[in-house]
Amino acid sequence: MYNSGDIVLINFPFTNLIGSKIRPVLVIAERKEDVIVLGIFSKVPDTIEDSWFLLEEYTSWFTQTGLKKRSIIKTEKIAVIHNSIAKKKLGKLPDEILVEVKGKLRKALNI
Numbered sequence: 001m002y003n004s005g006d007i008v009l010i011n012f013p014f015t016n017l018i019g020s021k022i023r024p025v026l027v028i029a030e031r032k033e034d035v036i037v038l039g040i041f042s043k044v045p046d047t048i049e050d051s052w053f054l055l056e057e058y059t060s061w062f063t064q065t066g067l068k069k070r071s072i073i074k075t076e077k078i079a080v081i082h083n084s085i086a087k088k089k090l091g092k093l094p095d096e097i098l099v100e101v102k103g104k105l106r107k108a109l110n111i
Helices: 095-109
Strands: 008-011 020-031 034-041 052-055 073-081 088-092
Touching: 008 034, 008 073, 020 073, 020 095, 052 095, 073 095
Parallel strands: none
Antiparallel strands: 008 020, 008 088, 020 034, 034 073, 052 073
16 A cells, blocks of 8 residues: 555654654555554754654755655654554655665664
8 A cells, every 4th residue: 555665644653652643654664454654753853863864845856755844754763553544645755765764764773
């Protein structure tokens, strides 16, 4: 249903598992009906961690993402969801940018 690099809206769980918030996520992989995703956040802090990827509005590919404003992919914010809970597809990251994000994910996981 979804492919690696797709950006979709889901009800993303908080790390304490008490609540959640509808937010965009980046699809990393799909395994049968489960989808592994990374959280995308529009509140960009002043200091960017090595494992995060900044999505700047001025890049030539930003409009492909379907995002409305500058955002950050926090590669340590990982969730596994059933593909039926995705609300809708917003856009897609270009393949070369996805490769960079996956490199940051490896850094976050120490692999």
